Amino acid sequence: MYFDNAATSFPRPESVIRAVEGWLRAGCAAGRGGHAGAVDAALLVQRCRSSLAALLGVASPRQVVLTSGCTESLNTVLLGLLSAGDRVIASELDHNSVLRPLAWLERTRGIHLDLLGFDAGTGLLDALQLEQLLDAGPVRLVVLTHASNVTGRVQRVSELAALAASRGALVLVDAAQTAGHWPCSLDGLGADFLALPGHKGLCGPLGTGVLVFREGREDLVSPLKFGGTGTESELLAQPERMPEKFESGNLNMPGIAGLGAAADWVLERTPELLRANLVAKTDWLSAELGRISGLRLLTPGVPGEICGIVSFVVPGLDAHEAAMVLEQAFGIRCRAGLHCAPLVHRALGTESAGGAVRLSVGEFTTESELAQAVSAVGELAMVAR
Ligand SMILES: Cc1ncc(COP(=O)(O)O)c(C=O)c1O
Structure with a gap:
């Protein structure tokens, strides 16, 4: 039973598997060149970009840059935008794919970083603190x-992005946990840069992965990598045109074939429906785990506002040990740690317990799997007591 969808989804839609296999069997170029195979590949990349643009509410598919993952998307903006003396606000909720590049930029370029806190009860970032930090300069x-x-x-x-924009700050949104199964559009979120x-x-x-630039914002960011784009090859300077500016080197064509099929799969179902399915499963799991005596849930009890994740600590049991028992005794694959x-x-305050156990569900998680997970965690908590 797979409960690690927040790390990467499993299983994948048949159409995605077929698209990757189809490309590996028949694809022979990365969309750069004049022969028929290269033209086919260029069309496939174009279709993928257009589907993603439709999904993310982006008027021009050229603003959609294809990357190797959310980490590359986030690093592209952070390393390509920030310079000495810049003030940046991130938060305690951020992933190391944000925190580590920012720590490096603090050390090597002299940026100034402030971190927003969050409310442990609601899980929400502190809007008041954001306002105060924005007003400080x-x-x-x-x-x-x-x-x-x-x-x-x-x-x-x-709301937070509007606050930032009202004080002239740019906004980078990390939609790693939401894109696809939660509505995410550039305008809806108020993002200048959207990483997923x-x-x-x-x-x-x-x-x-994907990095979306609001029109014109690409001019503020230097590329992370430089190289061949199949365009303007006579120039030694990196093209300024989008999306080539940020897409040097042969593209990940099997991945792009699968990503295009995935975007079409989401568009067909709609993110609203995927969200409803996800929320129903998450809320049920959270409510049931909440009934288990002694378990400390880190996921706030706010139905409709949680995207597929329920994390908890079993008092007296290290998180990694708990996850090992869940896998070995109950066949549940989940993620423990930080x-x-x-x-x-x-x-x-969960560092000393080795972090937490995280169960994360997806579109293919079944009711029976959810029930088995609740029963397994119940037994685990009972033994730990
Ligand atoms: C919140 C968040 N941001 C960024 C990332 C990095 O994503 P990727 O694995 O696609 O680089 C993750 C991955 O777990 C994440 O959860």
Whole structure:
């Protein structure tokens, strides 16, 4: 039983599997060149970009950059935008794919970083603190996670982003836990830059990701990598045109074939329906686990606002030990530890317990699996007592 969808989704839609296999069997180019295979590949990339643009509410598919994952998308903005003296606001909810590049930029470029806290009860970022930090002086960038990968709580990003924009700060949204199975549009979120993986809520292949630039914002960001784009090859300077500016080197064509199929799969079902399915499962799991005596839930009890994640601590039991028992005795695959988000655990005081156990559901998680997970955690908690 797979309960690690927040890391990467499993299983994947048949159409995604067929698209990857189809490309591996018949594909022979990365869309750069003049022969028929290259033209086919270019069309496939174009279709993928158009489907993603439709899904993310982006008028021009050229603003959709294909990356290797959410980490590359986030790093592209952070490393390409920020320079000495810039003030940046991120938060304790952020993943290491935000915190580590920012720590490196603090050390090597002299940026100034402030971290927003969150309310342990509601899981929400502190809007008042954001306002105070914004009022303390000019801020170049605010990084907002759409949903914590530890608590699962979806944030009120549009309100926070509007606050940032009103003070002239740019906004980078990390939609790693929401994109695909939760409505995410550039305008809806109020983002200048939107980073997301292709392999979680979208159910595409691992090794795929997306970075969306609001029109014109690409001019503010230098590329992370430079190289061949198949265009303007006579120039030694990196093309400024989108999306080539950020897409050097041969593209991940099997991944893009699968990602395009995944975006079409989501568009067909609609993110609203996927969200409703996800919320029904998450809320049920959270409510049932909440009834288990002695278990400490880190996921707030706010029905309709949690995206697929329920995390908990079994008092007296290290998180890794608990996950090992869940797998070995009950066949449940889940994720234990700090989930690459150490500051959430520091704030919640769960570091000494080895972090937490995270169960994360997806579109293919069944009712029977949910019931078995609840019963397994119940037995585990009873033994630990
Ligand atoms: C909140 C958050 N941001 C970023 C990432 C990094 O995503 P990727 O694995 O696609 O690089 C993750 C992955 O777990 C995440 O949960």
